Structures are given as structure tokens and as C-alpha cells.
Amino acid sequence: MEVGLFIPCYMDALEPEVGISTLKLLERLGVDVTYPFDQTCCGQPMTNTGCHKEAAATEALFVKNFSRFDYIVMPSGSCTNQVRHHFDAIDQTDDVQHVRKNTYDLVEFLHDILKVETFPWARFPHKVAIHYNCNALRGLRHASMSERRESFFSKPKNLLEKVKGIEFVELERPDECCGFGGTFSVFEEGVSAKMGQDKVMDQQRSGAEYIISADSSCLMHQKGCAQRMGVNLQYAHIAQILNGDLS
Numbered sequence: 001m002e003v004g005l006f007i008p009c010y011m012d013a014l015e016p017e018v019g020i021s022t023l024k025l026l027e028r029l030g031v032d033v034t035y036p037f038d039q040t041c042c043g044q045p046m047t048n049t050g051c052h053k054e055a056a057a058t059e060a061l062f063v064k065n066f067s068r069f070d071y072i073v074m075p076s077g078s079c080t081n082q083v084r085h086h087f088d089a090i091d092q093t094d095d096v097q098h099v100r101k102n103t104y105d106l107v108e109f110l111h112d113i114l115k116v117e118t119f120p121w122a123r124f125p126h127k128v129a130i131h132y133n134c135n136a137l138r139g140l141r142h143a144s145m146s147e148r149r150e151s152f153f154s155k156p157k158n159l160l161e162k163v164k165g166i167e168f169v170e171l172e173r174p175d176e177c178c179g180f181g182g183t184f185s186v187f188e189e190g191v192s193a194k195m196g197q198d199k200v201m202d203q204q205r206s207g208a209e210y211i212i213s214a215d216s217s218c219l220m221h222q223k224g225c226a227q228r229m230g231v232n233l234q235y236a237h238i239a240q241i242l243n244g245d246l247s
Contacts, residue, residue, distance in 0.1 A: 002032050004069035008076045009041040018237040022075040025243040036065040044082040048182040056089040067095035072103040075239050077136025077214050080105040107214045111155040122244040125165035129208035133215035134177050146175050169206045180221035196225035210234045
């Protein structure tokens with residue numbers, strides 16, 4: 001199994017440590033990982049804004065970089081949902097179909113493909129609440145959704161339960177969007193900030209010390225809101241916890 005690692009553009013620029021944790025975690029688990037150096041963006045910012053034609057060049061470059069791999073893995077449910085469900089700006093060749101079918105978010109890849117049963121190196125003795133990115137929750141089905149009234153399941157929680165010392169606390173509205181939404185936070189700044197503040201207040205009431213998510217983009221938005229509100233909460237990507245980089 002040869003895996004191509006995609007690191008989202010915002011993560012490369014602002015939180016490269018999450019990308020490093022992802023690479024180290026996959027290598028610890030014996031995965032043959034390659035990082036194509038010509039990669040840029042998945043095209044989601046353009047697609048989110050309705051500029052589908054403008055996303056064509058980034059989609060084509062993504063396919064050029066990753067079509068040769070058995071799996072493409074990325075530490076972002078949001079970018080994974082973009083590739084799997086919205087790569088429509090280019091001709092749907094065999095290579096494009098292969099990439100769309102075999103691109104996995106890190107959580108899905110660990111849970112559904114590798115079926116990891118233990119992370120013996122990881123210890124995290126803290127109270128944590130899980131944040132589900134909207135794309136990961138409703139596009140990739142990371143977890144059950146309250147609006148569907150279905151039995152509870154959570155792939156991120158199932159993985160985190162294998163980390164020693166971790167204690168979970170629950171949010172009152174775990175499915176609710178934090179207001180980031182990519183370019184939504186740029187064009188609807190006031191609404192986005194209020195949604196982020198509501199999310200932080202829910203997190204503070206839960207008693208959590210850390211908020212864990214499979215998407216750094218949401219966490220960056222929430223962290224900024226918390227800092228401006230003077231709320232003492234920590235935010236971390238699930239790759240950092242599963243690789244034992246934080247304790």
C-alpha cells in the first residue's frame with residue numbers, strides 16, 4: 001500500500017506541526033508515505049465561493065500529483081469532502097475517478113482502512129470535547145447526526161478512546177457549526193464571529209480543557225474567538241493526540 005500525503009494549504013502555512021504529526025503517525029503505523037512536493041491547494045476556497053471554473057487548475061494539479069497512489073490521505077475532513085464530492089470542474093477521467101474514490105481523511109483512514117486498535121505511545125490525561133467539522137460530519141459521516149435521530153456513533157471518539165488517560169465531556173450542541181466555513185468567515189464576518197462565540201461558550205460550559213477535532217481550520221477560528229473572549233481553552237488536532245505529541 002503506497003499512500004500520498006496531502007497537507008492543506010492553510011495548515012502548511014499556519015500549523016505545519018499538525019502535518020508533521022500526521023506523517024509521523026502514519027509512519028509509526030507502518031504506512032509507506034510519500035509527500036509530493038508540487039502540491040498546493042485542493043480548490044475548496046474557489047468552490048466554496050461559487051468559482052467552480054477557477055478551481056479547475058488546482059483540481060487538475062491535485063490529480064496529477066496523486067493519481068498514482070493507492071490511497072490519498074489528508075488531516076482534513078473538509079478538504080477530503082471537497083475532493084470526494086466536489087471535484088467537478090475537470091473532465092471525469094479514470095485518474096480523476098481514482099483520486100475521488102481513494103481520498104480519505106486521516107480519521108477515516110485509521111478507522112475504516114487500517115482499523116487501528118491501539119496507540120500504545122499516546123497518553124493524554126485531560127478532559128476533552130470533540131468538535132465535528134460540518135463537512136466531516138455530514139459529508140464523510142464521521143459521526144451520527146442529531147437531526148437524523150440515528151443511533152450514536154463517532155469515529156474520532158472511537159480512536160481517541162484508545163489513548164490512555166483521556167476523559168470525554170459532552171457539548172450541549174455537538175453538531176452545531178462553529179461559523180468558520182472557509183470564505184463564509186470572510187464575507188459574513190459578524191455572523192461567523194457570533195457563531196464562533198456561541199460555540200466557545202458551549203465548550204466552556206462542558207468543563208473541557210481541550211477541544212479536539214480532525215480539522216485545524218475550525219479550531220483556528222474557535223481559538224481566535226476564545227482568546228478574544230478571555231476563555232481559557234486549548235485546541236488540538238486529533239493527529240497530535242494520537243501520535244502522542246501533546247500530553
